[in-house]
Amino acid sequence: MENNDQNTGWSLLGVPSTVDPEKSWLQNEIEVYVESYRARFEWPPDYPRRFNVADENMPWEVDYPEYEPPYYVAPVVLENDCTKKEGGWADPEDIAEVKDLAGESFEGTVLLDEQGRPLNPRGRSGMAGRGLLGKWGPNYAADPIITRVNQRFGDVEMLAIQRKDNGQWAIPGGMVDKGEAVTATLSRELKEEAGVELDFSDAHLVYQGFVDDRRTTDHAWIESTVKHLHLEGEQAEKLELEAGSDALSVTWLPLTDRSLGKLYASHGYFVVSALGMLYRRQPDLLPAKFMQLLASYF
Numbered sequence: 001m002e003n004n005d006q007n008t009g010w011s012l013l014g015v016p017s018t019v020d021p022e023k024s025w026l027q028n029e030i031e032v033y034v035e036s037y038r039a040r041f042e043w044p045p046d047y048p049r050r051f052n053v054a055d056e057n058m059p060w061e062v063d064y065p066e067y068e069p070p071y072y073v074a075p076v077v078l079e080n081d082c083t084k085k086e087g088g089w090a091d092p093e094d095i096a097e098v099k100d101l102a103g104e105s106f107e108g109t110v111l112l113d114e115q116g117r118p119l120n121p122r123g124r125s126g127m128a129g130r131g132l133l134g135k136w137g138p139n140y141a142a143d144p145i146i147t148r149v150n151q152r153f154g155d156v157e158m159l160a161i162q163r164k165d166n167g168q169w170a171i172p173g174g175m176v177d178k179g180e181a182v183t184a185t186l187s188r189e190l191k192e193e194a195g196v197e198l199d200f201s202d203a204h205l206v207y208q209g210f211v212d213d214r215r216t217t218d219h220a221w222i223e224s225t226v227k228h229l230h231l232e233g234e235q236a237e238k239l240e241l242e243a244g245s246d247a248l249s250v251t252w253l254p255l256t257d258r259s260l261g262k263l264y265a266s267h268g269y270f271v272v273s274a275l276g277m278l279y280r281r282q283p284d285l286l287p288a289k290f291m292q293l294l295a296s297y298f
């Protein structure tokens with residue numbers, strides 16, 4: 001194929017938009033960019049319905065006087081106001097009382113509206129307020145991707161948990177605690193959610209930035225640090241998995257087009273990107289049958 005520009009890789013739904021096995025994607029750096037799709041068309045059950053925002057009206061620079069998103073902040077966020085509750089994980093509702101409002105994030109300078117509220121870097125989401133997110137602006141998360149090749153079946157598998165809040169399979173990630181190093185969050189979340197202890201100091205960085213999470217609002221969003229460890233030999237075989245407090249179950253999930261497409265938020269995209277990067281580092285590691293699937297995403 002001559003015009004590789006037509007191959008856009010991922011569609012907004014997280015499934016490959018075109019399949020071009022001839023594309024020489026290995027020659028290019030894999031750059032991860034997350035679109036805002038779920039953050040506009042999905043929401044948790046306790047949220048009001050989002051104001052419908054068409055693609056062209058997303059950018060804040062676009063004048064859109066009709067825009068009237070509902071305002072929502074979940075009771076659990078208000079109950080955990082750190083200025084009122086010892087150990088609370090949420091900012092106060094009054095933005096003027098927030099002492100550590102982020103001026104910069106992985107997405108660049110955080111813009112503010114006329115009320116001093118941070119503005120979502122992907123533009124309008126159809127929901128004002130913080131929803132279920134505690135911090136005004138970026139809410140930092142960490143996502144540990146663990147993969148292995150199942151030697152018996154020749155599948156590539158990821159360590160996945162089933163989320164309690166919506167039953168979807170996901171990377172066993174979570175929010176970074178105040179003052180916590182991200183490497184520590186990656187290990188802690190993996191231990192808490194999947195019962196597994198691993199060191200992330202040598203893990204490969206896949207991505208740092210916006211996550212297409214259904215909790216996103218105009219004034220609060222998730223930005224994650226995604227790191228990848230691919231396990232081999234005994235280490236890959238011997239991990240004992242145990243579902244923790246936030247997980248219904250934990251498993252080695254075989255990666256197929258279907259299972260990747262159904263992962264929570266942007267996780268399918270993160271996993272594919274991690275494996276593409278792994279292939280660039282170690283071309284002989286992944287089984288041929290998986291390479292066909294992987295190549296179809298780039």
Ligand code: RP5
Pocket residue numbers: 141142143170171172173174175211212213222224265
């Ligand atoms: C996703 O939500 C992130 O990618 C991360 O996996 C997760 C963090 O939220 P909780 O699992 O703590 O709800 O957007």
